[in-house]
Amino acid sequence: MAGIYIHVPFCRHKCSYCDFVSYPDKVDYAEAYMACLYKELKMRGEELKGYTFDTVYFGGGTPSYIPPKLIAGAMNQIRKCFKLAKNAEVTLELNPGTIGEGKVFTYLKAGINRFSIGLQTAIDSQLADLGRIHNAQDYVFATKLLKGQNFSTDVMLGLKGQTKEDVRKTIELATACGSSHISMYALTVEDGTPIYTDYLNGELPDSDEVAELYEYGRTLLEEKGFARYEISNFAKKGYESKHNLNYWKRGEYIGVGVSASSFMQGKRFTNTFDLDEYMKCIISGFYPAVTSEEVDVDDAKFEFIMLALRTSAGVDMNAYKQAFGTSLAEDFPNALKKTVSYLELDGDCIRIKDEYLYVQNSILMPFMEEERTKNEGAGMR
Numbered sequence: 001m002a003g004i005y006i007h008v009p010f011c012r013h014k015c016s017y018c019d020f021v022s023y024p025d026k027v028d029y030a031e032a033y034m035a036c037l038y039k040e041l042k043m044r045g046e047e048l049k050g051y052t053f054d055t056v057y058f059g060g061g062t063p064s065y066i067p068p069k070l071i072a073g074a075m076n077q078i079r080k081c082f083k084l085a086k087n088a089e090v091t092l093e094l095n096p097g098t099i100g101e102g103k104v105f106t107y108l109k110a111g112i113n114r115f116s117i118g119l120q121t122a123i124d125s126q127l128a129d130l131g132r133i134h135n136a137q138d139y140v141f142a143t144k145l146l147k148g149q150n151f152s153t154d155v156m157l158g159l160k161g162q163t164k165e166d167v168r169k170t171i172e173l174a175t176a177c178g179s180s181h182i183s184m185y186a187l188t189v190e191d192g193t194p195i196y197t198d199y200l201n202g203e204l205p206d207s208d209e210v211a212e213l214y215e216y217g218r219t220l221l222e223e224k225g226f227a228r229y230e231i232s233n234f235a236k237k238g239y240e241s242k243h244n245l246n247y248w249k250r251g252e253y254i255g256v257g258v259s260a261s262s263f264m265q266g267k268r269f270t271n272t273f274d275l276d277e278y279m280k281c282i283i284s285g286f287y288p289a290v291t292s293e294e295v296d297v298d299d300a301k302f303e304f305i306m307l308a309l310r311t312s313a314g315v316d317m318n319a320y321k322q323a324f325g326t327s328l329a330e331d332f333p334n335a336l337k338k339t340v341s342y343l344e345l346d347g348d349c350i351r352i353k354d355e356y357l358y359v360q361n362s363i364l365m366p367f368m369e370e371e372r373t374k375n376e377g378a379g380m381r
C-alpha cells in the first residue's frame with residue numbers, strides 16, 4: 001500500500017498554538033504555488049511509475065481556504081501522473097470557517113471522498129482562545145453541506161478551562177452531526193507560539209488532567225460505537241483512515257509541497273520549509289528536499305515497533321519476521337522483559353493493554369534504548 005500527501009500551506013489566520021508550516025498572509029501565492037506543486041507531482045510521477053497509490057491526503061495549512069479549482073487541478077494532475085487505485089481514499093482537511101456549497105460541489109466532482117474537519121472544541125470561547133476562525137455554528141453548517149459524506153472531526157484536549165462537560169458537548173456535537181471518525185488528541189504547546197505564555201502561566205491543564213479528559217472522551221466515544229484503533233483515532237466500523245493506517249504500518253508515501261515528508265524505497269526525505277525556496281527549486285527543475293536519510297535495519301525495526309504499538313492491533317509478529325528475517329523476541333529480549341506487564345498477546349500480535357495505550361511513549365523507551373545500544377555496539381566494531 002502507498003499514499004500521496006499534498007501540503008497546502010495557506011491559512012486565513014495563524015492559530016495561537018500553530019507550529020505547522022502555514023502562511024496567514026500569502027494566499028495570493030496559492031495559484032503560483034499550486035502550479036509548482038503540479039510540476040513536482042509530474043517529476044515524482046515519472047519516477048514512481050511502478051506504484052499504485054491507494055490514498056491521497058490534502059493537508060495543511062488549510063486546503064479548503066484556497067480556490068477549490070486548485071484542488072481539482074491537483075487531482076487531475078495526480079490522475080495524469082500516478083496510478084491511483086480504483087477505490088482510492090481521497091481526504092481533504094477542511095476548516096469550518098472556509099466552506100460553502102460551491103466548494104463542496106467542486107471537491108466531490110474532483111473525487112474527494114473523505115473530509116477531515118478541524119472542529120477542535122464546541123465551546124466558542126475556547127475556539128477564540130485558540131485563535132480559530134470558526135465557531136461551533138460554522139461546524140454545524142459545514143456538516144450540513146457534507147450530509148451523507150464520509151467525514152472525520154478533530155477534537156482537541158488540554159484547552160484553557162476545559163472540563164469533561166466541554167469534552168462531552170464537543171463529542172456529542174460531532175457525533176450528532178454525522179461524523180464517522182474522530183481524532184482526539186492533546187494540544188501540543190510549542191515554544192514560540194502565543195499559547196506558550198498561557199502554558200508558562202500555568203493556565204493550561206497539566207498532563208494528569210489531560211489524561212483524565214482523554215479517558216472520559218474515550219469512554220464516551222466507545223459508548224457511541226466508535227472503536228479506538230490508534231491512540232488518538234476512533235472510528236465507526238469500516239471508517240478507519242486508510243491513509244493514516246499506512247503510516248502506522250510503515251507503508252510508503254510520497255509527500256509533495258513545501259515541508260512535505262516522504263518515505264519511499266527505504267529513504268525518508270523532507271522538502272524545504274521555505275516557500276520561496278520551494279518554488280525556486282521546482283521552477284529550476286530540482287527536487288526541494290533538504291533532508292534525506294537511508295533508514296538502516298536497526299532503525300527500521302524500531303520504527304516498525306514504535307508505529308505499530310500506537311495502534312490497537314499492535315505488532316504483527318509474523319509481519320515483523322517477514323520484513324526482517326528475525327523475530328521480535330530475538331531482537332528486543334530486554335525491552336520485552338521490562339515491558340511485559342503492559343503488553344498482551346492477541347493471536348500473532350503483541351499490543352499495549354488498552355489501559356496503557358495513552359502512555360505508550362514511556363513503554364517504548366526500553367525498545368529505543370535497546371536499539372540504541374545495538375547501534376553503539378555496531379559503531380564500536
Ligand code: SF4
Pocket residue numbers: 010011013014015017018019020021022060061062095
Ligand atoms: S488552521 Fe491549522 S495550519 Fe492553519 S494556522 Fe490554524 S492550526 Fe495552523
